[in-house]
Amino acid sequence: MKKNALIIFLIIFPVLLSCKSDNSTQAIQSVVGAETTDTLNNELSSAYFFPYNLESPSEKFKLPEELMEISGIDFNKKSEILCVQDEVGKVYVYDIKKGELKESVKFGEKGDYEGVAIVRDTIWVLSSDGNLRRIVNFNSQKQETIEFKTPLNESNDTEGLCYDRKNHRLLIACKDKPGAAMKGTRAIYGFDLKTNMISAAPVYTIKIEAIKIYLAQTDRLKSISNELQSLLDPGKGDLAFQPSEVHVHPVTDQVYLISSVGNLMLVLNRDNTIQYITQLNTEVLKQPEGLTFLADGTMYISDEGRDGRANILKFNYNRNEK
Numbered sequence: 001m002k003k004n005a006l007i008i009f010l011i012i013f014p015v016l017l018s019c020k021s022d023n024s025t026q027a028i029q030s031v032v033g034a035e036t037t038d039t040l041n042n043e044l045s046s047a048y049f050f051p052y053n054l055e056s057p058s059e060k061f062k063l064p065e066e067l068m069e070i071s072g073i074d075f076n077k078k079s080e081i082l083c084v085q086d087e088v089g090k091v092y093v094y095d096i097k098k099g100e101l102k103e104s105v106k107f108g109e110k111g112d113y114e115g116v117a118i119v120r121d122t123i124w125v126l127s128s129d130g131n132l133r134r135i136v137n138f139n140s141q142k143q144e145t146i147e148f149k150t151p152l153n154e155s156n157d158t159e160g161l162c163y164d165r166k167n168h169r170l171l172i173a174c175k176d177k178p179g180a181a182m183k184g185t186r187a188i189y190g191f192d193l194k195t196n197m198i199s200a201a202p203v204y205t206i207k208i209e210a211i212k213i214y215l216a217q218t219d220r221l222k223s224i225s226n227e228l229q230s231l232l233d234p235g236k237g238d239l240a241f242q243p244s245e246v247h248v249h250p251v252t253d254q255v256y257l258i259s260s261v262g263n264l265m266l267v268l269n270r271d272n273t274i275q276y277i278t279q280l281n282t283e284v285l286k287q288p289e290g291l292t293f294l295a296d297g298t299m300y301i302s303d304e305g306r307d308g309r310a311n312i313l314k315f316n317y318n319r320n321e322k
Helices: 002-018 021-032 208-217 219-231
Strands: 059-062 070-075 080-085 090-095 100-106 113-119 122-127 132-136 144-148 158-164 169-174 185-192 204-207 243-248 255-259 264-268 274-279 288-293 299-303 311-315
Touching: 070 158, 070 299, 080 113, 113 169, 122 158, 169 243, 185 243, 204 208, 204 264, 208 274, 255 288
Parallel strands: 070 113, 070 288, 113 158, 158 243, 243 288
Antiparallel strands: 059 311, 070 080, 080 090, 090 100, 113 122, 122 132, 132 144, 158 169, 169 185, 185 204, 243 255, 255 264, 264 274, 288 299, 299 311
16 A cells, blocks of 8 residues: 555656646645545645744754753743753743753653643643643642643653634644554644543644645755655654644744654644745754744744754844835
């Protein structure tokens, strides 16, 4: 079956490359989204101005050794980023104005903690087994941690977490298996903060096939053509896109995802269409793991210390004035 699917794709692939831009949406919908509802189609969006220069961060914050394995980040106050790291049940408070670690607060035992999100005065932490921890009265004598188990588990490898203010829910991105009958797809689930229940089905899906087609049709990504070819080899596994973080953009309301595998950033529209994909420069971001924004669109990405100290990089938001 895999072999037949690959043959079909390779037959259709040259046709897609020859399609005019005004037909690209229809072509991708017919190949990628035929078996899904309209809201789950990944279509190639039209010309788009990406508002960040990812080659040139405006500031770089070197983190202490205890944050070598930094994973998720989110803003608390304007000058403070809350961080979690893979192995320790602590929330770290980093002051970006002073460029120093302010404090660390224990919330639980050792584990594999991947994401953190702040909802008003409550902190949520995600572990890779799909479970959530809600921290109330943070850093006070009344601090309490409540665990919420979800149907997701280690096979889903949940890494991305953020607050979706528009829908008053958490978004949980699966790095690995999306769920039953969704092979070749990456999934984002919603955790309703009114009911404390996770959605039965993903609220967003990203089809690996749609990513391949986007990369093939986008001239600026010719430099990763070798990687694209490897994605067409089923013997090398389904490694095209494995989200390590998710966040809703405060200005555009789009969903941003980063993948340390392949060093990709993907911008998803609310209707589940792919707006933009770019590859991150490994000289700038070696292993991007966390992502957050200020209200004005300023973006911060945490970079795990794979070959040295971990960092948080700042990228200015550039509005399209056209």
